[in-house]
Amino acid sequence: MAEEQINGVIITFFSTASAVGKTLISINMASELAREGYSVCLADFDLQFGDIRNYLRLTPEYTITDLCDSIKADSGNSLMPMLTTYAYEGVSFQVIPNPTKLEEAYNLSPETIIDVLKNLRMQYDYIIVDTTSMFSVLNLALLDISTIVTFLGIVDFIPTIKNMKIGNETLHTLNYDSNKIRLVLNRSDSKTHIQLKDVVSILGEDFYHILHNDFISARESIATGIPLVLNGQESELTQELRALVARYTNKGYKTMEPQKKNSWLSKIFS
Amino acid sequence: MINNNVMLVEGNRLYLEQLSNIIRETETVTLVARFRDAKDALGQGMVFTPNIILLDADTPNIMNLLEEFHQAYPHADIICTGEKWSAESSSLYVNAGAKCFLVKPFSSEELLDAIFAFSKPATGGKDAKVMTFFSPKGKSGKTTLIANLAMAISRKTNASVGIIDADLQFGDMAFFFNLKPQSTIVEAARDTDFLSPVSLNSYFVPVAKNVSILCGTKEPSLIDKVSIHSLETIIDMARTMFQYVLIDVPAGFNPTSIAAAEMADTTYIVTMLNGGYEVQHIQRSLDIFSTWPDYRERVKIILTRVEPCTITAKQEMEEIIGYPVAGIIPNAYLDVATAADDGRMALDLKPNSPLSQRINYLAGKITKKKQDNDDDF
Ligand SMILES: Nc1ncnc2c1ncn2[C@@H]1O[C@H](COP(=O)(O)OP(=O)(O)O)[C@@H](O)[C@H]1O
Ligand SMILES: [Mg+2]
Numbered sequence: 001m002a003e004e005q006i007n008g009v010i011i012t013f014f015s016t017a018s019a020v021g022k023t024l025i026s027i028n029m030a031s032e033l034a035r036e037g038y039s040v041c042l043a044d045f046d047l048q049f050g051d052i053r054n055y056l057r058l059t060p061e062y063t064i065t066d067l068c069d070s071i072k073a074d075s076g077n078s079l080m081p082m083l084t085t086y087a088y089e090g091v092s093f094q095v096i097p098n099p100t101k102l103e104e105a106y107n108l109s110p111e112t113i114i115d116v117l118k119n120l121r122m123q124y125d126y127i128i129v130d131t132t133s134m135f136s137v138l139n140l141a142l143l144d145i146s147t148i149v150t151f152l153g154i155v156d157f158i159p160t161i162k163n164m165k166i167g168n169e170t171l172h173t174l175n176y177d178s179n180k181i182r183l184v185l186n187r188s189d190s191k192t193h194i195q196l197k198d199v200v201s202i203l204g205e206d207f208y209h210i211l212h213n214d215f216i217s218a219r220e221s222i223a224t225g226i227p228l229v230l231n232g233q234e235s236e237l238t239q240e241l242r243a244l245v246a247r248y249t250n251k252g253y254k255t256m257e258p259q260k261k262n263s264w265l266s267k268i269f270s
Numbered sequence: 271m272i273n274n275n276v277m278l279v280e281g282n283r284l285y286l287e288q289l290s291n292i293i294r295e296t297e298t299v300t301l302v303a304r305f306r307d308a309k310d311a312l313g314q315g316m317v318f319t320p321n322i323i324l325l326d327a328d329t330p331n332i333m334n335l336l337e338e339f340h341q342a343y344p345h346a347d348i349i350c351t352g353e354k355w356s357a358e359s360s361s362l363y364v365n366a367g368a369k370c371f372l373v374k375p376f377s378s379e380e381l382l383d384a385i386f387a388f389s390k391p392a393t394g395g396k397d398a399k400v401m402t403f404f405s406p407k408g409k410s411g412k413t414t415l416i417a418n419l420a421m422a423i424s425r426k427t428n429a430s431v432g433i434i435d436a437d438l439q440f441g442d443m444a445f446f447f448n449l450k451p452q453s454t455i456v457e458a459a460r461d462t463d464f465l466s467p468v469s470l471n472s473y474f475v476p477v478a479k480n481v482s483i484l485c486g487t488k489e490p491s492l493i494d495k496v497s498i499h500s501l502e503t504i505i506d507m508a509r510t511m512f513q514y515v516l517i518d519v520p521a522g523f524n525p526t527s528i529a530a531a532e533m534a535d536t537t538y539i540v541t542m543l544n545g546g547y548e549v550q551h552i553q554r555s556l557d558i559f560s561t562w563p564d565y566r567e568r569v570k571i572i573l574t575r576v577e578p579c580t581i582t583a584k585q586e587m588e589e590i591i592g593y594p595v596a597g598i599i600p601n602a603y604l605d606v607a608t609a610a611d612d613g614r615m616a617l618d619l620k621p622n623s624p625l626s627q628r629i630n631y632l633a634g635k636i637t638k639k640k641q642d643n644d645d646d647f
Contacts, residue, residue, distance in 0.1 A: 016440055016490075018408025018521065019544065048522045049406045049554070054547040102558050106523055133408050134439050134520065135490045157607035159413075159442040166440070170490050194611070219545055 008041075008121040011248065012129040012146040014139065016167030020154045021186040023051045024218055024228075025211070025241065026130040030093050031227040032245040038125040040093035041083065045113065045142060046132045047105035050098030057225035060084040060097040065104045067096060068112040071119060079119055088230050094124075110138040114145060135170060143171070148248065149180060153207075154187045155194050165202055184244070187213040209247065211240045274385055277320035278304040279311045280351070281329050288375050289324070289351075296378040299385070308335050312342050320346055322385060325368070327352040327359070333366055340367040349384050351376070355466040357506040364510070373466045384468040398509040399636065401516050402534035405541060406551035408521040411574035412540040413437070414606050415599060415629070416516045417446045422626075422633035423514050424480040429637070432474060432512035433483040436501060436519050436526055438493040441486025443518060447477045448612075451485040456492050458484060459500035467507040474511075484508075486518075498529045505533045514636070523558060531559075535568070538596065542574045549590055556593060570596035572632070577601045579624055597632040600624045 011029065013022040023046070030042035043064070044050035053060060062082040070079060083094035096116070099105045121127055129146065131139050143149055151171060153164045171181050183205055188196065190213040200206055214237040221228045228238045276293050278301060280286040286306055293301040303318040305311040308329055315323075323339060325332075327350040339348055347369045350360070360371040372384050403412045416433060424431045435443035436455060444451055458465070458473040474482035484504070487493060508515045517534065519527035531537040539555055541548045552571060559569045571593060576583050579600035588595045602625035620626060 019542075046407075049551045051547055054550065102523060102554055132522070135493075158611045159445045162445060163440045163442070166489060173491075222546060 006122065006125060008039075008124040008127050009147045010117065010121060010127045010129060010145060011148045011150065012131060012142050013150045013152055014131050014143065014167075015133050015152040016163040017154065017156065017160045018133045020133075020152045021211070021218075022046075022133075022152055023055055023130050024222070025150075025152065025184075025186065025244075026128050027052060027055055028227050028229050028241045029245055029248075030126070030128045031088075031091060032229045032242055033126050033128070033249070034093035035091045035229065036245075036249070038249075039123070040126045040128065041096065041120055041124045042086075042093055042128045042130070043096040043117070044098040044130050045138065046130055047098050047108060047138075048102055048132075050130070052095060052130060053097045055222050055225065056086050056095065056227075058084050058086065058095060058097060060095070060100075063097045063099045063104075064113065064116065065099045065108065067116045068108055071112055071115045078123075079116065080123060088226055091230055096120075110136075110141050113138060114141050117142075117145060135167075140174075143174065143176075147180070148182060149176070150182050150184050152184050152186055153199075153203075154190070155185065155196060155199050156190075157194065161194070161199055161202055164199075168203055168205065182208040184209045184211065186211045189213050190215075209240075209244050211244070212237055274299040274322055275302040275318070275320045276300065276322045276324060277302055277311060277315050277318060277346075278324045279306075279308050279329075280304070280324070280326045281306055281308075282326070285326075285374055292376065292378060292381065293324075296381055299381065308339075312338055316342070322346060323348045324351050324372070325349070327363060327371070333362065336363060336366040336368060347385070354463065355503075355507065357510070360466065361510065370468050371466045372468055373464050376469065379472065380469045383471055398512060399514050399536070400505065400509060400534045401514070401636070402527070402530040402537045403516065403518055403540050404527055404531055404537050404555070405521050405539065406548075406555050407541075408440075409542060410521070410540045411542045411599065411606075412538075413442045413446060413518060415540060415572065415574065416518050417443065418625075418629045419633055419636075420481050420514070420516050421478060422629050423637055424478065426630075426633050427513075427637045428480065429513035430511070431481045431514045431516070432508050433481070434504065434508060434515065434517045435484060435486035436496070436517055436530055438487050438496055438520055438526060439490040440520075441518060443483055444475075444485040447475075447483060449475055449477070449483070449485060451475050451483075454485045454487060455501075455504070456487050456495045458504055459496040462500040462503045465503075465507070467511045470504065470507050471511060496526075498525050501526060502529055502533060505530065523555075537569050538572050539569065540572045540574060543576055543587075549587075552591055552593075556591075570594070572597045572599065574599040575601040575603070579628060596635070597628060599628050 013026045015022055030040050034040045044052035066082050067079050084097055085092055086095050129142055185207040188210045214235055217228055217235050217237055229241055276299055278289055280289055290301055290304055293299055302320050303315050323346050325348055350363045350368045350371045351374050353374055355371055355373055363371055370384055403416055405412050420431045420433050435441040453473040474484050476482040517530045519530045539552055541552050559565045573587055573595060576598040579598055584595050584598045
């Protein structure tokens with residue numbers, strides 16, 4: 001029915017340097033949106049060395065490889081049963097894990113992956129996409145299809161900032177609407193002697209949002225497999241993550257208990 | 271001053287004129303004789319006492335000719351010229367006594383490079399050691415490692431060291447050495463069909479005595495401008511130009527990193543320990559490399575940001591990974607960052623720091639003639 005058809009928001013996390021927090025933040029964004037009751041799918045398109053399955057301790061039965069095979073077979077079957085569920089204390093969302101085998105990752109076609117996304121975006125309010133740090137064919141296609149691209153940076157040392165600048169300029173050459181690309185700074189007060197204002201002046205652009213460095217919480221969250229926004233510790237970083245999500249959904253975030261009843265999930269898995 | 275008296279032997283009539291003009295226009299070089307027929311040059315050239323012979327390698331029977339020229343002119347340098355460079359034929363020429371190979375038509379600068387630059391100690395050829403630095407994910411610390419290692423190797427051995435920054439989208443090597451290169455791997459790749467090792471040399475930027483760099487692309491979109499074929503040609507040529515070649519490649523398995531690894535004598539898997547899932551990433555990478563029958567000799571592991579950086583830590587990691595660890599590098603983030611921010615090398619900053627010590631150790635391992643498996647740390 002037409003009324004059931006949604007065309008979900010796709011939010012992609014991208015950067016030009018590795019280890020800037022794409023995976024950690026995309027996981028937390030998916031979790032926070034799910035906590036607020038949205039139907040959410042989190043896609044690990046760091047195909048070769050994706051960490052979502054690691055950070056969330058998943059042992060998936062199916063991966064993006066199976067989804068691509070299914071789309072190519074054109075069976076018309078729903079892809080949703082092939083997603084992996086992450087659930088913690090009543091909050092749950094679906095995950096598209098990266099391939100188990102490296103050679104599978106190497107051989108997946110970007111077009112088919114985009115077809116999978118196009119198919120799934122009709123089933124979810126939000127699709128959160130984690131990527132690698134390069135302008136690959138797949139990443140360029142993901143940038144195109146995304147509603148919002150979060151371009152993540154850190155104030156590290158000068159080569160990283162140079163690459164951030166080059167990345168940001170390259171993004172601009174793609175001529176997206178100005179509010180599609182959102183510059184977010186992560187780990188803002190980490191050990192470095194470079195000033196934030198210098199970075200802003202190098203980039204010629206202000207950051208849309210700033211997340212603080214909280215090494216201990218981040219590491220613990222990865223070690224336990226529980227996202228920061230779900231683990232009950234309301235650290236500064238957690239607050240900032242919730243605030244980021246609130247800005248993306250255009251509303252203030254709720255600090256109430258997660259909604260458990262009548263979620264879309266209960267309908268599928270009952 | 272020694273005179274550069276050139277004798278040109280060129281079978282092609284048009285080239286003979288063109289090259290003669292270039293030689294005449296080149297300062298400090300004199301064209302003393304020119305022949306279309308190599309036999310004429312052998313029989314008559316003597317009276318002009320050339321000390322440099324440009325010999326057309328596209329002549330039939332070039333290998334015999336080379337030997338005859340070598341006997342007839344034992345004190346002259348023979349530079350082979352040809353329309354295209356190839357690794358096999360040029361190494362044949364060099365083994366038969368030629369000094370180097372120059373692609374026609376050459377410029378004055380290339381001619382001078384061939385005459386002067388290559389009078390340095392005989393470079394590797396077959397003996398050159400090519401090393402590719404692979405990392406599963408980015409932020410591995412390999413740019414720092416490569417830069418410092420190259421310096422350490424050249425200091426230890428006086429050998430010539432070349433760095434190729436093939437980390438095509440976001441290579442930082444130029445930054446580490448504070449360079450604003452005129453030419454990069456993009457121009458070298460564009461020109462490979464017209465280049466020989468002598469002329470490729472001018473695309474490398476010297477950064478220290480005996481160390482030079484072929485810098486990376488300036489913008490990500492230029493990646494498409496470096497074909498795998500031209501990268502392979504560049505690596506082949508570099509093998510004849512340097513005794514050690516260190517190649518930085520993009521993270522993960524991609525056509526560039528795979529080609530560079532396949533061409534290398536040793537591939538290092540470089541990973542920074544961040545308390546995440548690095549060990550799994552290394553193991554999965556090893557799975558792929560294990561399709562090489564000799565991968566145990568060819569693939570080595572280097573871990574960066576190892577704290578504490580002790581032999582026990584190294585042995586523990588070997589246990590966990592299930593594979594020998596060739597080297598460990600301590601966390602020297604602030605040293606490295608401070609140095610890099612000023613366009614300097616961390617090694618020059620604190621020569622006795624743990625970082626320098628570990629890098630020197632690795633340089634020692636790499637330059638040692640006979641490989642041993644001693645765990646001397
Ligand atoms: N705000 C933060 N404060 C402290 N550590 C962080 C923060 N964000 C990320 N990290 C850490 O940085 C490392 C890299 O994060 P990750 O999400 O894997 O990066 P990417 O996916 O961009 O490669 C992880 O160890 C993570 O715990
Ligand atoms: Mg990641």
